[in-house]
Amino acid sequence: MLTCPLVSTIPTLRLFGILLLVVSLNAHNKSWDRPICTEGIMSVLRGNPAVMTCNISNAFTDVTIQLTAHGKEDRTIFKKKPQGNFSWSGWELQVQGGQAQLVIKDTQDDHTGIYLWQLHGRQKYYRNITLNISEPSNEDKVTDRRLFTPSPDPVKSSLLEDKPGTLVGVIIVVLVLGVIGIIIFVCYRHRRS
Known part of the structure; x- marks a missing residue:
């Protein structure tokens, strides 16, 4: 019977938690240029x-x-x-x-x-x-x-320009959460069996 020790998943979860924090901060970071032109x-x-x-x-x-x-x-x-x-x-x-x-x-x-x-x-x-x-x-x-x-319509331009960066951030967050969920699920299943 294979088991998934909790000790080995904690560093992995910490790594994913740090990655999730970095990605979420970057998604809302004001470093994007957000051009508004004529x-x-x-x-x-x-x-x-x-x-x-x-x-x-x-x-x-x-x-x-x-x-x-x-x-x-x-x-x-x-x-x-x-x-x-x-x-x-x-x-x-x-x-x-x-x-x-x-x-x-x-x-x-x-x-x-x-x-x-x-x-x-x-x-x-x-x-x-x-x-x-x-x-x-x-x-x-x-x-x-x-x-x-x-x-230029600043509201229209900024909404259109913000979507690609925000969309990428959301996709990355969803993927990271999905991977974390899969790892937790696999470890849970192995512990119970």
């Missing part, structure tokens, strides 16, 4: 400013922005820029802490396209923001010039 498509009148932003919970290590325009070769606007202010050919990038902002003061047709943001904080993230430039109508020329950009 929504996917924005339209701006020609000549008006355009502002795109990406914010994360931690400080940026670096930010890279590439532009893919229809029929043109991809071009890198800013590559691995750390904290600070940078400008190049009509684009201005400001990176401060966990906030990055791309500003185009006078939008023209060559600014149109898909902007691929490569964000690097504690994790790496990729975001696409499409910028469309439209011709101002006569009414727009008479009235004050406004920026037509959708603002």
Whole structure:
């Protein structure tokens, strides 16, 4: 008759308990970047400013922005820029802490396209923001010039971004609890027989 001594399971249970504690603390850890960026498509009148932003919970290590325009070769606007202010050919990038902002003061047709943001904080993230430039109508020329950009919805973005990390944490906790339960069940069965 095989028995499962209680002494050998205590270190195993302690190990799983410590692992469970680490996993549960990591699942609720605030070290996730949780990026919130300008929504996917924005339209701006020609000549008006355009502002795109990406914010994360931690400080940026670096930010890279590439532009893919229809029929043109991809071009890198800013590559691995750390904290600070940078400008190049009509684009201005400001990176401060966990906030990055791309500003185009006078939008023209060559600014149109898909902007691929490569964000690097504690994790790496990729975001696409499409910028469309439209011709101002006569009414727009008479009235004050406004920026037509959708603002990011922090509640929607944070809920969507938190789910993958939380889901992984929950799956790990369930697996660890399952393994602990199986070990206890096997030891219990062997002790009783």
